[in-house]
Amino acid sequence: xxxxxxxxxxxxxKIRNISKKYGEIKALENLxxxxxxxELLILIGPSGSGKTTALKTINRLIEPDNGQIKIxxxxxxxFEPVKLRRNIGxxxxxxxxxxxxxxxxxxxxxxxxxKWDKNRINDRVEELLDLVDLPKIFAxxxxxxxxxxxxxxxxxxxxxxxxxxxxxxxxxxxALDPILRKQLQIEFxxxxxxxxxxxxxxxxxxxxxxxxxxxxxxxxxxxxxQVAKPNELILNPKNDFVSQLVSSHKKFMHMDNLKVKDLMVxxxxxYIFESSKNNREVAQKMKKNGIELAVTVSDSKLEGxxxxxxxxxxxxxxxxxxxxxxxxxxxxxxxxxxxxxxKEDKNTLAVVVENGRPVGLMLTDKxxxxxx
Amino acid sequence: MEIxxxxxxxxxxxxxxxxxxxxxxxxxxxxxxxxxxxNRKLASVIITIANLIEAIPSFAVVALVVPLLGIGFRPAILxxxxxxxxxxxxxTYIGLSNVDNALIDAAKGIGMTNWQIxxxxxxxxxxPPMFAGIKFAAILSNGIAVLxxxxxxxxxxxxxxxxxxxxxxxxxxxxxIPVMVIAIATDYLLTFTEKRITPExx
Numbered sequence: 001x002x003x004x005x006x007x008x009x010x011x012x013x014k015i016r017n018i019s020k021k022y023g024e025i026k027a028l029e030n031l032x033x034x035x036x037x038x039e040l041l042i043l044i045g046p047s048g049s050g051k052t053t054a055l056k057t058i059n060r061l062i063e064p065d066n067g068q069i070k071i072x073x074x075x076x077x078x079f080e081p082v083k084l085r086r087n088i089g090x091x092x093x094x095x096x097x098x099x100x101x102x103x104x105x106x107x108x109x110x111x112x113x114x115k116w117d118k119n120r121i122n123d124r125v126e127e128l129l130d131l132v133d134l135p136k137i138f139a140x141x142x143x144x145x146x147x148x149x150x151x152x153x154x155x156x157x158x159x160x161x162x163x164x165x166x167x168x169x170x171x172x173x174x175a176l177d178p179i180l181r182k183q184l185q186i187e188f189x190x191x192x193x194x195x196x197x198x199x200x201x202x203x204x205x206x207x208x209x210x211x212x213x214x215x216x217x218x219x220x221x222x223x224x225x226q227v228a229k230p231n232e233l234i235l236n237p238k239n240d241f242v243s244q245l246v247s248s249h250k251k252f253m254h255m256d257n258l259k260v261k262d263l264m265v266x267x268x269x270x271y272i273f274e275s276s277k278n279n280r281e282v283a284q285k286m287k288k289n290g291i292e293l294a295v296t297v298s299d300s301k302l303e304g305x306x307x308x309x310x311x312x313x314x315x316x317x318x319x320x321x322x323x324x325x326x327x328x329x330x331x332x333x334x335x336x337x338x339x340x341x342x343k344e345d346k347n348t349l350a351v352v353v354e355n356g357r358p359v360g361l362m363l364t365d366k367x368x369x370x371x372x
Numbered sequence: 373m374e375i376x377x378x379x380x381x382x383x384x385x386x387x388x389x390x391x392x393x394x395x396x397x398x399x400x401x402x403x404x405x406x407x408x409x410x411n412r413k414l415a416s417v418i419i420t421i422a423n424l425i426e427a428i429p430s431f432a433v434v435a436l437v438v439p440l441l442g443i444g445f446r447p448a449i450l451x452x453x454x455x456x457x458x459x460x461x462x463x464t465y466i467g468l469s470n471v472d473n474a475l476i477d478a479a480k481g482i483g484m485t486n487w488q489i490x491x492x493x494x495x496x497x498x499x500p501p502m503f504a505g506i507k508f509a510a511i512l513s514n515g516i517a518v519l520x521x522x523x524x525x526x527x528x529x530x531x532x533x534x535x536x537x538x539x540x541x542x543x544x545x546x547x548x549i550p551v552m553v554i555a556i557a558t559d560y561l562l563t564f565t566e567k568r569i570t571p572e573x574x
Contacts, residue, residue: 086483096478100496100571142573
């Protein structure tokens with residue numbers, strides 16, 4: 001059914017200045033948002049913040065009063081709504097499986113409407129059941145015979161039966177108990193990797209947002225407040241609302257989302273010494289600058305570190321001879337992993353290295369102060 | 373033998389009267405229920421009228437038809453139609469509109485047209501109340517088809533009224549028994565059809 005595919009891949013979704021009013025109540029106010037192809041964008045905010053309204057404008061379940069939405073630079077108003085929706089997967093919190101149809105018929109409703117042949121439908125249903133990790137015999141069961149988690153998996157399977165490049169998910173795990181929710185999130189991340197789709201995901205659970213989102217768009221009172229990567233939100237919250245929402249004052253909660261570069265101490269030039277230098281000269285400079293630690297390099301590449309006391313006891317030698325090996329991290333390394341490594345090696349210090357050059361220091365005591 | 377032939381003829385007349393009116397009511401009522409679904413004004417008008425007419429006794433409706441349309445078979449059909457139409461419209465409308473919003477949202481979201489949602493989602497959910505309405509309409513039709521003998525519709529009511537007038541108990545039974553058989557058979561037939569087409573889980 002190639003003629004029914006509006007787009008094979010999402011390059012971009014551009015939401016420009018859309019607003020929606022219900023009577024006097026503003027549901028969306030001048031929303032501007034660019035979604036990149038392949039990313040998972042989270043829409044988060046308190047109830048009534050406009051997140052679901054924003055989501056539903058993308059498949060035209062809600063049509064904005066003004067503004068424009070473009071997918072791959074095509075105005076979506078030029079697409080027929082039904083056709084557009086068949087190219088966009090849609091999953092809702094209430095799941096919305098049709099109780100009078102068995103799982104196979106629930107998943108294959110649109111393929112049947114589009115008159116796929118029976119074998120193709122059966123193959124696709126089995127393939128999707130496999131993807132969401134349910135046995136094939138479930139095809140013949142009815143939704144009421146399935147648990148909440150199983151139903152939500154079918155909801156996901158149904159949404160991608162037409163292999164849409166874009167998936168809209170409206171609090172898909174919102175009705176599940178916390179343990180099941182965590183489990184499904186992990187499975188969802190796995191499935192997401194296999195699918196490689198662009199996903200817009202509404203939630204009110206900030207933990208879920210951090211766990212799943214490539215970027216997070218925070219909404220409040222019908223407006224977009226800030227959209228950024230998780231670590232940027234934690235480090236540079238735009239206002240108190242964002243700061244409260246992401247608990248940016250409690251950075252220790254975000255060790256998994258922060259990177260080494262986010263909390264390293266930048267290394268200024270005064271700490272860096274060529275390893276061929278004489279210790280006497282180095283010691284003098286260190287004393288003058290009041291520093292206790294020298295980071296030694298050779299040809300700008302990191303060699304190691306040397307302590308002021310040791311340099312002073314070997315004044316006739318070169319810096320190279322008193323340089324010790326040091327633990328190094330890349331700036332992009334996940335902070336929680338970095339801290340775990342330091343703990344294992346019983347280190348309190350590491351040098352952050354980018355392309356061989358030292359760019360920063362990780363000091364555990366400093367880190368601790370930053371995190372709490 | 374003459375009487376058997378007479379009963380058969382009148383039964384046939386009764387059937388065409390009651391069933392003709394019932395089939396017409398279904399044919400008019402279901403499209404009207406669908407139309408009401410997409411037009412709130414129409415829905416409120418129809419439901420208001422339905423409630424009003426339901427309050428009028430059947431006999432009064434039959435009587436009312438005479439000054440408007442005269443007597444005979446066709447006015448009788450209209451009198452029955454008038455009563456039978458409303459439970460069908462009302463129940464079908466309620467059944468079609470009482471589908472969980474989340475299901476409609478999901479159906480729209482996966483790209484079904486309004487018509488596909490109506491056929492695939494709304495109707496299967498509406499069958500139980502719709503059939504209850506049709507059954508009720510069938511009982512009404514059968515009953516009013518007896519009454520309309522008074523305005524010259526013919527049918528089994530004729531036998532019953534003649535029997536009553538001449539105090540001919542035999543004649544009364546000749547009329548009443550087929551009416552009862554028809555009532556029971558109709559109910560059985562509709563229940564059977566409903567079970568056949570309603571999805572098991574609903």
